[in-house]
Amino acid sequence: MSQLPLRAQLASALGRTAATLSRATGRGDGSVIGGRVGLMLEPDLLRKLAADRKLVLVSATNGKTTTTRLITSALQELGDVATNAFGANMPAGHVSALASNKDAPYGVLEVDEKYLPEVLDTTNAGLVCLMNLSRDQMDRAAEIWLLAQKWRRALAGRPVHVIANCDDPLVTWGASTAARVTWVAAGQRWREDSWCCPECGGPLDRSGFGNGGQGLTAAQMADTNWACRECTFRRPEPSWVLDGEYVTDPRGQHWRLDIQLPGQANRANAAVALAVAETLGLDPARALPRLRMVTSVAGRYTTVERDGRSLRLLLAKNPAGWLEAFDVADPALPIILSVNAQGPDGRDTSWLWDVDYRILRGRPVLVTGERRLDLALRLAVAGVPFQLCDSFEQAVGLLAPGKIDVIANYTAFQQIRAEFGRAV
């Protein structure tokens, strides 16, 4: 890796300097700006930095950053790993990540769903990990069926091994043109975007699968399997199966996950990470202890302290993400919700109406963020009592000392993190 051509070496060194400056001036994690400088100088830089490593690309609507972190943690058992740990998931961030760790034999890159074809083409990554696809930031017109179709085209005819969640029909369809796929039954909580067959548009039937698992409710057990009523498209047979706390590996051995990260969505991320690790020669017995070391990811799931209050920070960027956050939040605790609609959030707040907030009835709910009035009306229509707050600080002050859950969307989450000095 140190044998980069001079121009590329210079470009990546300059990129690192810019990243250091960006961090030093407090303008960001530095990962994007460093990569941008590098890419301007050497468009082929990413290709060169990616060569000669075992590279894993991780993409999905939700859980990209966390899964990237889990896989990275596991692979560190095998050697040094270059990764974009700060969620800078476009090519500039990838250049920055790989340039800052040029000698690492492994690379794990979180990739924005829309950039996956381009990054796959540039890096020639040998492993791609795909977890879920659902509606997200709709004013940027991420039409997810089109996205899955682009994945299909990008994966076809390539010597790439895909690890994909077969419980998500759209992901299954997007992954199934790959030469080799390892299917993981990692579950699917949000189903509003997969009632129709991605292949023919016919209705998808859900039916009992009964993989005899612990931790699944009867209702979940009853409709894990899916098949199109009108064509042959159906759920492939999984090699790995997640059942509540347990993962079954291809040899039929059960593993209790027991990870620190909370919620079923993170157990799904961990199941996928185990499958990726095994593909690279690391069995669950060695990978699991590494997964259990991850306690928070870019501030998510972190607990911060202020004036006797312990605030647990949960990020939810889209309807599926809100369901995952509700799964983690403690019904016995008060909860602060913060919603913005800046560029990275999507400027359209309509998605609030796709989330069922009724689960919050009965706990103290405080509402803040730049688009708090949108959320206020949403909760009023859902019959969820709440209190409107002008600022996050005010919301915290209104609650008694003790534990508090916080759910925020992207820029609202970053604002809260910034208040705590990004120490989280």
Place this chain on the structure above:
Amino acid sequence: MQSELSIVWIYPDLLSTYGDQGNVLVLEQRARARGIQTRTVHVRSSDPVPQQGDIYLIGGGEDRPQILGAERLRRDGGLHAAIQRGAALLAVCAGYQIMGTVFGGEEGQPVPGIGLLDISSGRGERRAVGELAAEVDPALGLPTLTGFENHMGVTRLGPGVRPLSRTLTGIGNGDGTEGCYAGRVIGTYLHGPALARNPALADLLLSWVTGPLPPIEDSWYQALRDERLRAVLPS
């Protein structure tokens, strides 16, 4: 009117992106606040559209689901029968275009609509994305329309419909108007969702079925409307 108000949500499995479910929830809430019981039917695209509903809703979606939705509605015929009986319909975005004679498909090719509104749509040059505000046809007696649009469509209105509104900001149909109506059928490009941002429009749909409605406490609706209109209109 029968004892409970029947709301029919058409094809949420195909056409329900952009929070369109909100239109259903707002109708339910504003009926309930007046002591009117509601019953909502979610009609999957594999099922027949019931003909006895009071208010029908259809939402937005991607190109392919839009084409599938149009085909199935045409084959089914239930919505046509309901509208002929005098039922009300709110059609949003992709659903709005479907109600016309023709709309633009994935590659811009013309796709036949179901002909419940005298409109024809095609693909515009640029995507219309952002906040929209518009003055509603005075004949309907509604306050300024507010919402969020996100579409590639350009819609020409024929003589059989009237424009729902004239835009103050935003693109709408593409000719200075936004949406249209004919009888009890209303079409609009607005998400937001449309009825959450425009509770008077929700009440108009309800009153077509129930007759005049008493006012209700709806300060959260008004607070959001005021904020959104202030954000886009020069004061």
